[in-house]
Amino acid sequence: MTAIPAGIEIPRERRAWKARLFLATCLFATTLAVAMLAVLLASIATKGLPWIVDAEAFRASFAEGGNGLAGWRDWIRTEFFTEYASRKPLKAGIKAPLWGSVWVVTICALVALPVGVATAIYLEEFAGRTRLSRLIQTNIRNLAGVPSIVYGIIGLTAFARMFGVFGTGDDETLSIGDPDGFLYLMLPFGQSVLSGGLTLMLVILPVVIISSQEAFRAVPASLRQASLAMGATTWQTVWNITLPAALPTILTGTILAISRAIGEAAPLLVLGVPLFISNTPANLMDDFTVLPFQIFDWAKRPQADFQGLAAAAIVVLLVVLLSFNVVAVVIRQKLHRPLS
Amino acid sequence: MMPSQVSESPTVPPPATPGHPDPFLPHRSLMDEIAAPAPTPPAVTPTAEEIAIRAGGFSSWYGSFQALHEISLDIPARKVTAFIGPSGCGKSTFLRWINRMNDTIPGAKAGGSLTLDGEDLLSAGRDVVELRRRVGMVFQKPNPFPKSIYDNVAYGPRLHRKLNRADLDDLVEQSLRGAAIWDEVKDRLHASALGLSGGQQQRLCIARALAVGPEVLLMDEPCSALDPRSTAAIEELIERLVENFTIVIVTHNMQQAARVSDRTAFFYEGRLIEDDETERIFTKPRERRTEDYVTGRFG
Numbered sequence: 001m002t003a004i005p006a007g008i009e010i011p012r013e014r015r016a017w018k019a020r021l022f023l024a025t026c027l028f029a030t031t032l033a034v035a036m037l038a039v040l041l042a043s044i045a046t047k048g049l050p051w052i053v054d055a056e057a058f059r060a061s062f063a064e065g066g067n068g069l070a071g072w073r074d075w076i077r078t079e080f081f082t083e084y085a086s087r088k089p090l091k092a093g094i095k096a097p098l099w100g101s102v103w104v105v106t107i108c109a110l111v112a113l114p115v116g117v118a119t120a121i122y123l124e125e126f127a128g129r130t131r132l133s134r135l136i137q138t139n140i141r142n143l144a145g146v147p148s149i150v151y152g153i154i155g156l157t158a159f160a161r162m163f164g165v166f167g168t169g170d171d172e173t174l175s176i177g178d179p180d181g182f183l184y185l186m187l188p189f190g191q192s193v194l195s196g197g198l199t200l201m202l203v204i205l206p207v208v209i210i211s212s213q214e215a216f217r218a219v220p221a222s223l224r225q226a227s228l229a230m231g232a233t234t235w236q237t238v239w240n241i242t243l244p245a246a247l248p249t250i251l252t253g254t255i256l257a258i259s260r261a262i263g264e265a266a267p268l269l270v271l272g273v274p275l276f277i278s279n280t281p282a283n284l285m286d287d288f289t290v291l292p293f294q295i296f297d298w299a300k301r302p303q304a305d306f307q308g309l310a311a312a313a314i315v316v317l318l319v320v321l322l323s324f325n326v327v328a329v330v331i332r333q334k335l336h337r338p339l340s
Numbered sequence: 341m342m343p344s345q346v347s348e349s350p351t352v353p354p355p356a357t358p359g360h361p362d363p364f365l366p367h368r369s370l371m372d373e374i375a376a377p378a379p380t381p382p383a384v385t386p387t388a389e390e391i392a393i394r395a396g397g398f399s400s401w402y403g404s405f406q407a408l409h410e411i412s413l414d415i416p417a418r419k420v421t422a423f424i425g426p427s428g429c430g431k432s433t434f435l436r437w438i439n440r441m442n443d444t445i446p447g448a449k450a451g452g453s454l455t456l457d458g459e460d461l462l463s464a465g466r467d468v469v470e471l472r473r474r475v476g477m478v479f480q481k482p483n484p485f486p487k488s489i490y491d492n493v494a495y496g497p498r499l500h501r502k503l504n505r506a507d508l509d510d511l512v513e514q515s516l517r518g519a520a521i522w523d524e525v526k527d528r529l530h531a532s533a534l535g536l537s538g539g540q541q542q543r544l545c546i547a548r549a550l551a552v553g554p555e556v557l558l559m560d561e562p563c564s565a566l567d568p569r570s571t572a573a574i575e576e577l578i579e580r581l582v583e584n585f586t587i588v589i590v591t592h593n594m595q596q597a598a599r600v601s602d603r604t605a606f607f608y609e610g611r612l613i614e615d616d617e618t619e620r621i622f623t624k625p626r627e628r629r630t631e632d633y634v635t636g637r638f639g
Contacts, residue, residue: 128446223486224444225444225479225483226483227495228441228472229439229441230495230496230499230552231469231470231499232496232499233469236499245486
């Protein structure tokens with residue numbers, strides 16, 4: 001028999017009391033975070049929604065005899081989406097920055113996903129634990145913490161100016177194709193959507209790589225072994241087993257990174273992206289502007305109307321962000337559907 | 341004397357290609373016949389039986405730790421050979437060298453000689469992908485892919501060759517029959533393999549290994565995660581499979597080794613203490629340590 005030393009018994013009430021205190025602290029922290037977010041959303045919505053939704057027409061539409069949701073054309077202020085920037089608040093819209101943001105983020109995602117996943121595959125499935133791979137690993141982790149404005153400088157040097165190898169003036173650029181058509185390429189890329197997208201890609205790439213690596217690490221080693229033991233090559237194992245198993249997690253991480261890219265302004269500021277643009281991009285080489293620029297421009301003006309427009313643009317930004325998340329969830333569900 | 345005990349007539353033709361126990365891919369045996377060297381009389385082998393795997397002075401290291409010391413062991417073809425010994429004795433390590441799965445472990449090295457059908461398994465230029473097609477493996481924990489039952493079995497064949505639908509269907513059925521699980525899953529081939537019970541999953545993993553047409557099956561404690569009934573099913577299956585395959589099984593279960601194996605090798609602290617006919621190992625082993633282990637005095 002083991003002799004249990006008597007010691008001093010801790011009163012039960014005291015232990016229960018401590019447990020309650022701990023629970024209360026956690027609840028308080030959660031409430032605080034949620035409440036702050038709610039206040040923020042409420043204040044933006046009250047300021048911004050009147051610029052997106054015509055309140056009277058909205059009421060009329062949902063009153064008796066109205067068209068309800070189907071008659072959205074009557075109560076949504078479509079000019080907010082179809083007009084370019086203007087000095088008159090009632091005529092101002094977000095057409096250029098909205099489309100600019102969509103273009104830039106699409107380019108960013110299309111480049112960051114394959115490059116990031118391929119890097120993660122190399123590091124996790126092929127490289128092994130060598131000194132070189134540890135060095136790369138450490139550097140990627142450090143890069144994830146580099147302020148985004150630094151990437152703006154890299155983007156400016158590497159993409160917008162291409163280290164000056166094609167000259168520095170506008171006349172000395174090389175170009176292929178018709179500047180008005182969709183297939184148009186010029187070197188260097190200048191302040192184009194391609195430059196912007198690639199620069200934002202640099203910003204999110206480390207995060208995409210790290211989250212993809214985590215996804216690969218979460219795939220059970222037993223599956224890899226089973227595949228290898230049947231004579232699969234490493235590539236066949238990655239393509240048939242590891243990648244499909246890791247893909248849902250990879251997409252979640254990538255979408256979170258892209259959400260960050262939508263809100264980025266600093267690297268594009270360094271790139272020299274203009275604010276006032278009166279066209280939407282027609283090809284990869286076109287000028288563009290993004291929603292955060294427009295929001296900042298309106299928010300810094302003293303007139304209340306522009307404050308409202310800024311809030312409305314924030315609402316749109318949040319909706320775009322949310323729809324990206326919805327797309328990610330849908331893709332994930334599709335990929336993850338259980339085998340019937 | 342019973343008159344019924346008539347010796348087999350010499351005029352009866354031998355079974356087709358007895359040296360190539362591959363009932364699933366008949367065209368392979370033809371290729372092997374072309375490639376195979378002329379049969380040599382088994383004069384040097386200690387017993388008259390055919391040796392599938394032979395280790396000579398085989399040692400293995402993980403980094404600076406020596407896991408196996410000078411193992412010399414012959415594993416006969418189309419017999420069940422059991423590796424027994426306490427945890428960490430090196431039996432699994434040895435098993436995983438036979439299909440070179442240790443290559444995936446950084447720092448794993450081997451010395452000495454290890455051959456399969458006389459071919460060196462350790463040379464640097466050895467095609468491990470081809471080797472693993474010939475040496476199937478079943479793991480301790482059932483590890484079916486998160487795919488359908490059909491796709492699990494078809495996975496291996498699809499890696500190695502392009503097959504039309506009918507041939508593939510046929511191969512999947514034969515493999516599942518070979519692993520004695522066809523009747524249980526034939527109506528839900530396209531359901532997830534993860535919905536099967538542990539014992540069924542393990543038999544599916546055996547079917548999956550059979551589908552690539554191996555000569556040797558390595559089993560690393562295949563029943564340790566299974567209940568007694570599933571264990572019995574697997575053991576029964578092993579007895580059937582051994583007619584066509586060379587089976588090497590690592591087990592912690594002494595009764596299992598006694599039940600299923602023809603030969604038993606006892607490993608202790610990285611050394612092969614004794615290997616012999618299973619009956620002899622369990623009744624009158626030559627080594628004191630073997631006797632202590634099989635009678636449960638340690639381990």
